[in-house]
C-alpha cells in the first residue's frame with residue numbers, strides 16, 4: 168500500500184488512475200481546482216481524500232506533502248482550456264509544476280509521473296513516427312510551451328521521474344479532442360465535419376496500465392512515448408463514433424483541410440516503452456470508442472475543451 172498524491176485527480180486521466188490505485192488499496196490524495204475536472208469523476212472511497220485547491224499555491228502544496236507524505240506523485244494537473252490564457256497556463260503548468268517538483272525534492276519523495284503533450288515536438292515534426300531523439304520545438308501553443316517548461320523543470324531537479332509523452336488519450340470522462348464534440352453534435356442532429364488530419368489514439372485503460380507500472384517502479388528516469396504506434400484519420404474516429412451510436416448518415420461527412428496551427432499527423436514511436444515497461448496497447452479503436460460513447464450517453468457532456476486557437480474560435 169502506497170500513499171499516492173494525484174494533482175489534477177478530478178480530471179480525465181487523473182481520476183482513472185485514482186480509481187485503480189484506491190481499488191487496489193493504495194491511499195490517494197487528490198488536489199484539483201476543477202478548472203476542467205468534474206466532481207462526479209471521482210468515486211468516493213475510504214482510501215481517497217480530495218482537496219479543492221490549486222498547485223499554484225506553494226504553501227498548500229507543501230502542506231499536503233508534509234501531512235500526506237506521498238511516496239509517488241502523479242502530476243496530471245494542467246491548464247489548457249483557453250489558448251489565449253497564457254498567464255494561467257504559465258501559472259499552473261510552470262509555477263505549479265515547480266511547486267510540485269520542489270516539494271518532491273524537499274521531502275525526498277520517491278517517483279514523479281508527468282504527462283507531456285506530443286505538441287512538444289511542434290506542429291511539423293521532422294520524422295514519423297517521432298522518436299524520443301526528436302528535438303523539442305513546442306513553439307506553436309501556450310499549452311505546449313508551458314508543459315515543456317514544466318518537463319524541463321522536472322528534469323532540472325534530481326527527483327526520479329517518468330514523463331509520459333502522450334498520443335491523444337480517449338475514453339470515458341474525456342472532454343477534449345474530437346470525440347466528445349462528434350458525440351455532442353451527432354446526438355443533437357447537428358451537421359459535422361472532420362479535419363483532414365491523422366492522430367495516434369491511446370485508450371485510457373491502456374494508458375492507466377503503464378502509469379501503474381511506473382508507480383510500481385518500472386522504467387528509468389526520463390521521457391517515454393505512450394502510443395499505439397498507429398495513426399488513424401479523424402474520419403476513422405468519426406465513422407467509429409457513428410457506428411457506436413448506431414447512426415446512418417444520408418451523405419458522407421465533409422472532410423475539411425486542417426487549420427494552420429494543427430499538425431497533419433502525430434505518430435509517436437512507443438518502442439522504448441514497449442520494452443522497458445513490457446507494455447503495449449491492446450484496446451482496438453472501435454472498442455474504446457464504444458465505451459467512451461456509453462459514458463457520454465450516461466453522464467452527458469457539460470463542456471468540451473481545446474487548446475487549439477482555430478477550434479476554440481469555432482466553439
Ligand SMILES: NC(=O)c1ccc[n+]([C@@H]2O[C@H](COP(=O)([O-])OP(=O)(O)OC[C@H]3O[C@@H](n4cnc5c(N)ncnc54)[C@H](O)[C@@H]3O)[C@@H](O)[C@H]2O)c1
Nearest residue numbers: 175178179180199200201202203204221222244245282336
Ligand atoms: N488527454 C490527453 O490526450 C493528453 C495528451 C497529452 C498530455 N496530457 C496531459 O495529461 C494530464 C491530464 O490531462 P487530462 O486529459 O486528464 O485533462 P483534464 O483537464 O481532464 O485534467 C486536468 C485536471 O487538472 C485540473 N487543474 C487544472 N489547473 C489546476 C491547478 N492549478 N491546480 C489543481 N488542479 C488543476 C483540472 O481541473 C483537471 O481536473 C495533463 O497534464 C495534460 O497536459 C493529456
